[in-house]
Amino acid sequence: MDWFMILKAFLVGGAICVIGQILIDKTKLTPARILVAFVTLGAILGGLGIYQYLIDFAGCGATVPLTGFGNLLSKGAISEVKDSGFIGAFIGGVKAASAGIASAVFFGYIASLISKPKIKKQ
Amino acid sequence: MKKIGKQTYKIDGDVSILSTACIAGPKEKAGPLSKFFDQTVDDEFWGEETWEKAESKFIKETAELAINKSGLPTNSIDFCFAGDLINQCTTSSFGLMNLNIPYFGVFGACSTFVETNLLGSSMIDGGFAQNVLCACSSHFCSAEKQFRFPLELGNQRPPSAQWTVTAAGASVLIKDGNGPFIRTLTPGKIVDMGIKDAANMGAAMAGAALDTLVTHFNDTGRTPDYYDMIFTGDLGYIGKDILIDLSRESGFDISNNYDDCGVLIFDKKTQDTHSGGSGCGCVASVFGGYIYNQLKSGQLKKILLIATGALTNALTTQQGQTIPGIAHAISIEV
Numbered sequence: 369m370d371w372f373m374i375l376k377a378f379l380v381g382g383a384i385c386v387i388g389q390i391l392i393d394k395t396k397l398t399p400a401r402i403l404v405a406f407v408t409l410g411a412i413l414g415g416l417g418i419y420q421y422l423i424d425f426a427g428c429g430a431t432v433p434l435t436g437f438g439n440l441l442s443k444g445a446i447s448e449v450k451d452s453g454f455i456g457a458f459i460g461g462v463k464a465a466s467a468g469i470a471s472a473v474f475f476g477y478i479a480s481l482i483s484k485p486k487i488k489k490q
Numbered sequence: 491m492k493k494i495g496k497q498t499y500k501i502d503g504d505v506s507i508l509s510t511a512c513i514a515g516p517k518e519k520a521g522p523l524s525k526f527f528d529q530t531v532d533d534e535f536w537g538e539e540t541w542e543k544a545e546s547k548f549i550k551e552t553a554e555l556a557i558n559k560s561g562l563p564t565n566s567i568d569f570c571f572a573g574d575l576i577n578q579c580t581t582s583s584f585g586l587m588n589l590n591i592p593y594f595g596v597f598g599a600c601s602t603f604v605e606t607n608l609l610g611s612s613m614i615d616g617g618f619a620q621n622v623l624c625a626c627s628s629h630f631c632s633a634e635k636q637f638r639f640p641l642e643l644g645n646q647r648p649p650s651a652q653w654t655v656t657a658a659g660a661s662v663l664i665k666d667g668n669g670p671f672i673r674t675l676t677p678g679k680i681v682d683m684g685i686k687d688a689a690n691m692g693a694a695m696a697g698a699a700l701d702t703l704v705t706h707f708n709d710t711g712r713t714p715d716y717y718d719m720i721f722t723g724d725l726g727y728i729g730k731d732i733l734i735d736l737s738r739e740s741g742f743d744i745s746n747n748y749d750d751c752g753v754l755i756f757d758k759k760t761q762d763t764h765s766g767g768s769g770c771g772c773v774a775s776v777f778g779g780y781i782y783n784q785l786k787s788g789q790l791k792k793i794l795l796i797a798t799g800a801l802t803n804a805l806t807t808q809q810g811q812t813i814p815g816i817a818h819a820i821s822i823e824v
Contacts, residue, residue: 396686398689399645485640486534486641487534
């Protein structure tokens with residue numbers, strides 16, 4: 369097991385979450401806006417090819433947070449354009465992220481069948 | 491009823507608060523005011539399928555309890571004024587429909603409880619009623635779902651956010667009686683502080699509380715020391731501090747005999763509710779239990795109760811509108 373890789377993933381993934389926490393505590397941005405901002409930022413950095421350096425460095429530490437989802441959308445769109453032309457810009461993003469989207473819907477549905485929403489602890 | 495000053499009304503005869511009732515949820519039960527609630531419930535759903543149905547049950551049971559405690563037959567109640575935070579006040583209308591009492595749904599956000607008592611006592615003093623029921627409720631889960639985010643999202647609450655209280659409170663007002671008496675009414679104006687942050691309601695409502703407080707003192711010629719206690723509901727920690735500062739700047743120092751129902755209902759250290767409690771049910775249940783008990787026992791003889799509301803909904807917040815506030819005040823004397 370590559371312990372150094374695990375450490376890098378922890379540090380990068382953790383740093384992304386720290387940015388989110390600071391935005392919650394120090395700004396008036398709602399959680400929904402912060403999430404959208406993370407996806408958008410990931411898409412821009414992915415489209416410019418910058419996010420790939422972060423993935424090469426930290427693996428899941430960069431792909432699992434929401435910025436990784438944004439990166440996947442833009443990377444998928446760019447590569448599909450190469451295969452199918454202009455229409456690929458609309459196909460590629462969702463195609464690349466399809467496993468994540470479909471499993472979120474599927475497991476979300478399963479969770480709604482077997483559990484009940486609860487009050488927050490704090 | 492006689493108008494004094496700009497917007498304060500003095501009740502000519504006597505209007506008594508014959509009885510009150512309050513029922514609260516599990517988090518409120520764990521708080522410092524636990525022993526003052528008539529009843530507490532350990533499950534937010536209270537055996538119902540949805541939070542909205544549970545909230546209706548809170549207001550129904552609380553209203554029935556207040557009537558029972560008053561000893562009056564239900565059919566002798568002339569009017570019911572009730573409200574809550576849920577769209578179109580359906581919590582109150584669904585919860586109270588089987589009471590068979592002529593009903594007015596009232597919306598004043600978290601100021602609703604004092605608004606209902608203000609309207610009820612005017613009805614009695616104006617000769618339109620003998621006995622009036624006032625009731626209010628709020629529920630953390632139904633309010634969070636409607637005003638903020640789905641609970642399933644599990645997002646964090648910012649430090650300035652207040653915790654919507656899961657509780658209901660009710661009062662039965664009668665003509666004459668032996669007190670505690672509602673003596674003066676100061677209905678509030680809408681005041682917009684320009685705050686847009688739905689997670690900082692205390693700051694949004696503090697200006698309205700100040701306006702009503704200062705107007706009440708100017709109209710009546712009273713100063714803060716006329717009252718044993720001044721209570722607001724529910725500015726929370728942030729709004730309470732703002733109101734103390736603003737009222738001092740206006741020449742009224744309330745720091746010695748002032749507290750806020752949203753501050754009183756939870757323990758800041760152990761319950762981590764950030765800026766304290768809020769919701770129509772907060773001031774309603776704190777008044778119905780803790781404050782009313784002290785009036786009955788004579789520990790408090792004169793109080794000013796100011797309930798503050800944030801006149802907002804999920805849509806206006808999403809569209810970037812400001813959050814106007816309102817505050818209604820009634821003075822109660824033994």
